[in-house]
Amino acid sequence: xxxxxxxxxxxxxxxxxxxxxxxxxxxxxxxxxxxxxxxxxxxxxxxxxxxxxxxxxxxxxxxxxxxxxxxxxxxxxxxxxxxxxxxxxxxxxxxxxxxxxxxxxxxxxxxxxxxxxxxxxxxxxxxxxxxxxxxxxxxxxxxxxxxxxxxxxxxxxxxxxxxxxxxxxxxxxxxxxxxxxxxxxxxxxxxxxxxxxxxxxxxxxxxxxxxxxxxxxxxxxxxxxxxxxxxxxxxxxxxxxxxxxxxxxxxxxxxxxxxxxxxxxxxxxxxxxxxxxx
Ligand code: C2E
Ligand code: CA
Ligand code: CA
Ligand code: CA
Numbered sequence: 001x002x003x004x005x006x007x008x009x010x011x012x013x014x015x016x017x018x019x020x021x022x023x024x025x026x027x028x029x030x031x032x033x034x035x036x037x038x039x040x041x042x043x044x045x046x047x048x049x050x051x052x053x054x055x056x057x058x059x060x061x062x063x064x065x066x067x068x069x070x071x072x073x074x075x076x077x078x079x080x081x082x083x084x085x086x087x088x089x090x091x092x093x094x095x096x097x098x099x100x101x102x103x104x105x106x107x108x109x110x111x112x113x114x115x116x117x118x119x120x121x122x123x124x125x126x127x128x129x130x131x132x133x134x135x136x137x138x139x140x141x142x143x144x145x146x147x148x149x150x151x152x153x154x155x156x157x158x159x160x161x162x163x164x165x166x167x168x169x170x171x172x173x174x175x176x177x178x179x180x181x182x183x184x185x186x187x188x189x190x191x192x193x194x195x196x197x198x199x200x201x202x203x204x205x206x207x208x209x210x211x212x213x214x215x216x217x218x219x220x221x222x223x224x225x226x227x228x229x230x231x232x233x234x235x236x237x238x239x240x241x242x243x244x245x246x247x248x249x250x251x252x253x254x255x256x257x258x259x260x261x262x263x264x265x266x267x268x269x270x271x272x273x274x275x276x277x278x
Pocket of ligand 1: 044060061073074077090118149179180258
């Protein structure tokens with residue numbers, strides 16, 4: 001091996017495939033990405049099923065790395081959550097969304113509420129409420145135009161604290177959605193103790209509606225539960241007319257999914273806001 005020329009050695013090592021090696025690079029890339037402005041936002045419409053109008057939007061972060069191309073949030077969000085990067089990243093998203101809302105307002109566009117995903121790690125930081133209030137004020141955004149989506153699984157260990165933060169922000173008019181509803185096993189106790197404005201039925205149920213049996217039964221009972229509790233409910237990940245039909249038959253009032261639109265850039269949203277979907 002000693003004979004290898006300088007340029008040959010270390011070109012490739014199977015170790016480079018290791019998860020640790022990859023996440024090391026990904027993490028370095030992430031830190032750099034914030035500084036280099038490599039993130040952007042796409043918005044996905046949440047559609048009012050009866051009227052076909054856009055009810056609101058979900059902001060989803062996107063990362064375009066100069067060499068790797070698009071990196072999926074499914075790959076970098078979990079990593080960011082392990083480090084404190086998720087805090088800066090989350091703040092970047094809220095700031096960016098508020099800036100966009102302000103721009104739309106100034107352009108005279110129709111403005112709809114936007115939801116932002118917030119991990120419990122951010123929500124539980126001491127300054128969160130103050131930070132949100134400050135940011136909304138800075139861009140002159142009415143709090144009712146911002147909704148935070150929190151996943152069920154992220155709440156479990158910190159229920160009391162999450163409850164307090166939610167109460168403070170709800171007081172000023174910010175709303176909250178329970179994301180991935182149905183996937184955490186203590187759903188019912190959360191519904192009782194934390195007053196979410198919206199339930200988002202997880203896409204794993206929606207996407208398996210075609211299999212009949214259990215997924216249909218679960219989706220139906222999640223809808224029933226939401227109606228009984230007088231809560232706004234939305235199904236996510238709706239892709240097919242079969243899924244849509246089933247949801248409409250069972251009175252699901254709001255739909256999010258590729259059947260209407262993938263997450264898209266702001267220009268496309270501006271077009272959408274001038275038309276109806278159905
Ligand atoms: P999520 O919050 O559950 O977001 C919904 C995901 O489902 C998005 O994936 C969206 O593009 C995708 N989706 C929507 N409709 C359909 C459909 O009809 N079919 C299928 N197959 N997928 C659909 P995305 O954008 O890749 O995000 C994945 C996850 O990454 C999100 O899941 C969320 O947990 C996280 N994430 C994305 N953006 C942000 C962000 O700005 N902040 C934080 N903290 N997390 C984010
Ligand atoms: Ca979400
Ligand atoms: Ca979700
Ligand atoms: Ca999810």
